[in-house]
Amino acid sequence: MDRTLPVESLLRTRARDAGGIALMPLALPLGLMFSLIFGVMICMLPAPFVVAAAIGLAAAATIIRRPVRGLVLFCLIGTFLPYSTIQIGVRTTVSEALIMLTWASYLLHAVFQERNTVPKMLSTEKLLVALMLFSAFPFMVGQLTVVADGNGPINWVRWLFNLSTLFLVPRLLTDLKTLEKAVMALLGGTLLLLVLSISVYVTKGSATAIIPILGSLGYSGADILSESLLSLASRMGSPWMHPNVAGGALAMLLPLAFCFGMTRTGSARRLGLTVAALGAIGLLLTGSRGALLSLIAVMLLMARRRIPHLGRLLMGGLVAGIFLLAFYPPLQDRLMGLFTSDDASTAIRFLEYSHFPDAVATFPFGIGFKVDPPVLGYTKFGISNLWLNFIYKIGLPGMLLFIA
Numbered sequence: 001m002d003r004t005l006p007v008e009s010l011l012r013t014r015a016r017d018a019g020g021i022a023l024m025p026l027a028l029p030l031g032l033m034f035s036l037i038f039g040v041m042i043c044m045l046p047a048p049f050v051v052a053a054a055i056g057l058a059a060a061a062t063i064i065r066r067p068v069r070g071l072v073l074f075c076l077i078g079t080f081l082p083y084s085t086i087q088i089g090v091r092t093t094v095s096e097a098l099i100m101l102t103w104a105s106y107l108l109h110a111v112f113q114e115r116n117t118v119p120k121m122l123s124t125e126k127l128l129v130a131l132m133l134f135s136a137f138p139f140m141v142g143q144l145t146v147v148a149d150g151n152g153p154i155n156w157v158r159w160l161f162n163l164s165t166l167f168l169v170p171r172l173l174t175d176l177k178t179l180e181k182a183v184m185a186l187l188g189g190t191l192l193l194l195v196l197s198i199s200v201y202v203t204k205g206s207a208t209a210i211i212p213i214l215g216s217l218g219y220s221g222a223d224i225l226s227e228s229l230l231s232l233a234s235r236m237g238s239p240w241m242h243p244n245v246a247g248g249a250l251a252m253l254l255p256l257a258f259c260f261g262m263t264r265t266g267s268a269r270r271l272g273l274t275v276a277a278l279g280a281i282g283l284l285l286t287g288s289r290g291a292l293l294s295l296i297a298v299m300l301l302m303a304r305r306r307i308p309h310l311g312r313l314l315m316g317g318l319v320a321g322i323f324l325l326a327f328y329p330p331l332q333d334r335l336m337g338l339f340t341s342d343d344a345s346t347a348i349r350f351l352e353y354s355h356f357p358d359a360v361a362t363f364p365f366g367i368g369f370k371v372d373p374p375v376l377g378y379t380k381f382g383i384s385n386l387w388l389n390f391i392y393k394i395g396l397p398g399m400l401l402f403i404a
Helices: 006-017 028-042 047-065 067-080 092-113 123-134 136-145 151-163 165-174 177-202 208-215 221-231 244-263 266-286 289-304 308-328 329-339 344-362 386-403
Strands: 085-088 090-093
Touching: 047 092, 067 085, 067 165, 067 177, 085 092, 085 136, 090 092, 092 151, 123 151, 123 165, 136 151, 136 386, 151 165, 151 221, 151 386, 165 266, 177 208, 177 244, 208 221, 208 308, 244 289, 266 289, 266 308, 289 344, 344 386
Parallel strands: none
Antiparallel strands: 085 090
């Protein structure tokens, strides 16, 4: 099988057809060209910038050659540094840039190489297409009715582009070995996230302590993030920025880590179980009550289905929870807030829920993508619930399509 780049393979074929003229391998001139470019750059630019550019170029070349590596790298970066940004003409996240490059590589291979028939879309993909098409309606409504500063078209396109990642999964993860690599990348990124977040929080004891580190890793708006985390300083900060968002991500990844660890051997088993153990601790340290309750509900559902070894996980989680509850006062306060009405976070939630019907009445078809709720001049409160946030942005049909 020819393992050369698609363009190189095509050029060699045409050269042979033209009379057997030998074509110089592309590696030599490309190597000389890039050596010259980086030699000039290292004389004119800071060394760290040149090193980062070299790493980025090597990653791009690897992804262009094999698109699946772009998706695997996205799984790693997307869980570890989901909001790290990069400047490529416009400022975007590294995760979005990886998906752009992966799509470009996939389409390039589809043009220059013979591919098997595109797999038939499953029900999830069909519903996602319906959601993407429906989103055009609230987008137009928001553009016409919401008077606020914001770039609705760019936000909408980015939202659609992030959803498109789902279409890459059945097209690139075509065998069990590749799928397992993607899962290990997800868990590897989660492990890096947990090691960074827990170590910083244990040593500094504040959610804001991680902000300087995030700033050095390409996160923009560190000052705004610092102000927003001041009221959450007793909870663990992370690259997911808000503790509730981090808690929600961990609640989804913990069952995957546990099941993966219990069904594999060797390093894969150790990775899965380590992420499950550290993830349980990290989830408790985030103080996200909704994520904790959601995880308990999922575990009870799995127990009802008699998932093997789940009893051990529940017992281990119970012991770890009791230990943290006994020696970690902020967690005691968060859990007590579940049963009291004078907790500040609980009071804000009640205000959001009580004003939510007014927001829906004001924007029955959603606010679109120009701004995030609340809309200044129209509504006073946003909504912290994921499902209701979809109603806020794209209406009730959009939420139902998202759930489906």
